[in-house]
Amino acid sequence: MKRLVLIAPLIALGGALLAPDLAQAQRISPMQTGNFARICSRPAGATACDAYITGLADAMALSKINDRNEGDPSAPTGFCVPTSENGAAMRGKVLTWLKAHSDALSKPVGESVFKALHDSYPCSAAK
Secondary structure (H helix, E strand, C coil): CHHHHHHHHHHHHHHHHHCHHHHHCCCCCCCEHHHHHHHHHCHHHHHHHHHHHHHHHHHHHHHHHHHHHCCCCCCCCCCCCCCCCCHHHHHHHHHHHHHHCHHHHHCEHHHHHHHHHHHHCCHHHHC
16 A cells, blocks of 8 residues: 555656646636526626626736736737726627627637637727
């Protein structure tokens, strides 16, 4: 039994050393877009939905600021949400986009929401 306890961590360490690319992987939510759309379509889910969408929008805006601070002011921006836009308006645009793109419902929620915001808030229109 002691031998197994000592071998298991060595196997895990070996696997980590043999797969250095996995250390670069980013977490992606396993939730599918269809489940997210159902939550967002219910009044009880509006707050959680708005929080997810505005969180993703905030992350993109902060990523652009980080790019600029790291010396890459020309890094592309995924979308440009006007400062006057609120969560409910963003949710409405995301849901409208999802209804028009039913092929996205089986994809990861982040991918689909990003595309919805990208199409709904092009940066050329924000200037």
